[in-house]
Amino acid sequence: MLRLTSPIRTSSTLSAALTTKRSVHFAGYGGRTEVTLIPGDGIGNAAAQSVKSIFKAQNVPVDFDEIHVTGLGKSQEPPKEYFEAIKSLKRTKVGLKGIIYTPVTAHGHPSFNVQLRKDLDVFAAVSLYRSLPGVSTRHKDVDFVIVRENTEGEYSGLETRPVPGVVESLKITSESVVERLARFAYDFAKANGLGSVTAVHKANIMKKGDGLFKNTIARVGEELYPEISSNSVIVDNCAMQVVSNSQQYKVLVTPNLYGNILSNIGAGLVGGPGVVPGVSIGREYAVFEPGCRHVGLSLTDKGTANPTATILSSVMMLRHIGLDRDAEAIARAVYTTLAEQKVATPDIGGTSTTVEFTNEVIRKLETVQ
Numbered sequence: 001m002l003r004l005t006s007p008i009r010t011s012s013t014l015s016a017a018l019t020t021k022r023s024v025h026f027a028g029y030g031g032r033t034e035v036t037l038i039p040g041d042g043i044g045n046a047a048a049q050s051v052k053s054i055f056k057a058q059n060v061p062v063d064f065d066e067i068h069v070t071g072l073g074k075s076q077e078p079p080k081e082y083f084e085a086i087k088s089l090k091r092t093k094v095g096l097k098g099i100i101y102t103p104v105t106a107h108g109h110p111s112f113n114v115q116l117r118k119d120l121d122v123f124a125a126v127s128l129y130r131s132l133p134g135v136s137t138r139h140k141d142v143d144f145v146i147v148r149e150n151t152e153g154e155y156s157g158l159e160t161r162p163v164p165g166v167v168e169s170l171k172i173t174s175e176s177v178v179e180r181l182a183r184f185a186y187d188f189a190k191a192n193g194l195g196s197v198t199a200v201h202k203a204n205i206m207k208k209g210d211g212l213f214k215n216t217i218a219r220v221g222e223e224l225y226p227e228i229s230s231n232s233v234i235v236d237n238c239a240m241q242v243v244s245n246s247q248q249y250k251v252l253v254t255p256n257l258y259g260n261i262l263s264n265i266g267a268g269l270v271g272g273p274g275v276v277p278g279v280s281i282g283r284e285y286a287v288f289e290p291g292c293r294h295v296g297l298s299l300t301d302k303g304t305a306n307p308t309a310t311i312l313s314s315v316m317m318l319r320h321i322g323l324d325r326d327a328e329a330i331a332r333a334v335y336t337t338l339a340e341q342k343v344a345t346p347d348i349g350g351t352s353t354t355v356e357f358t359n360e361v362i363r364k365l366e367t368v369q
Helices: 044-058 080-092 112-120 175-193 207-224 236-247 256-272 308-320 324-340 354-368
Strands: 002-006 014-018 034-038 062-066 096-097 124-130 141-151 153-165 168-171 196-201 229-234 251-254 277-279 287-288
Touching: 002 124, 034 044, 034 080, 044 062, 044 308, 044 324, 044 354, 080 096, 080 112, 096 112, 112 287, 124 175, 124 256, 141 175, 141 236, 141 256, 153 287, 168 229, 175 196, 175 207, 175 251, 196 207, 196 236, 196 256, 207 229, 229 236, 236 256, 251 256, 277 308, 287 308, 308 324
Parallel strands: 034 062, 034 096, 096 287, 141 251, 196 229, 196 251
Antiparallel strands: 002 014, 124 141, 124 277, 153 168, 277 287
């Protein structure tokens, strides 16, 4: 059984599980767990260092197998470090990851982030959006979850040029893929006492592809989870509704691209990409990474990155591997630091550096336990 938990509700367990035919055993020895660490590009190194410093201060029994994978190279193929990271993840079963840069030019390499998720079949991307204490935003009492399909849709990477000046991009929707995503989303809602699951679609235009997505989510809910309210909403309406009345939603389950767009809207509601934790999870592997996938390339080595999203993703990871006590302590230390508003990075209205924020969280560890 894979266990996914969130740092958002520190007073209770927010969890979702996938039952498998075999147990997942994490790598480690002597009461310690080995975790693959992929810092990523942009702010990734700074955020990873923050987590390592906090884990050291808390004496968390985790050993990192750290592998640096970058997308800043010019090769069309993944670097050798990418394959080392995949090998490590297949051994450890769990990873903490930053975001790897993907170029936007036509001749740039494909996304190594997407390839990793496909190679490991971590099909569900879960990101958490909740108003945080001390983070000033225009919208209050935000609290919802996005469960995003992670392996196909518009991210299938299948593009052709049949004639000059015309490009075809294929959007793939498979019933079996949507069904396992639906089961995960309903399991998540059921395990956490969240009363509704809403499928996001554009079936009024893409009647077959998005129609299949919408109808499969509805069928799974009706057949297997009658106690959970199953709804649907057109994606453009959903974008407006999330901004005007996010409280109506508990779990939004989305195809790949819609989830990407809505995750950025959600981040804007709660303070930006620096405060949104997440995970990409499958039947065997779990890769914890910021829920709003921003590289922050312009902040590289500036010392002002907000490590909160990565720290809270690591808290989710700790709960996943059964280290609830350490997860609780670190989560409380982060929330207390944010609530006091004395030490905060520039993106949430402060003037502190990444190191200063990290050190304040470490100081709070001594008082919140």
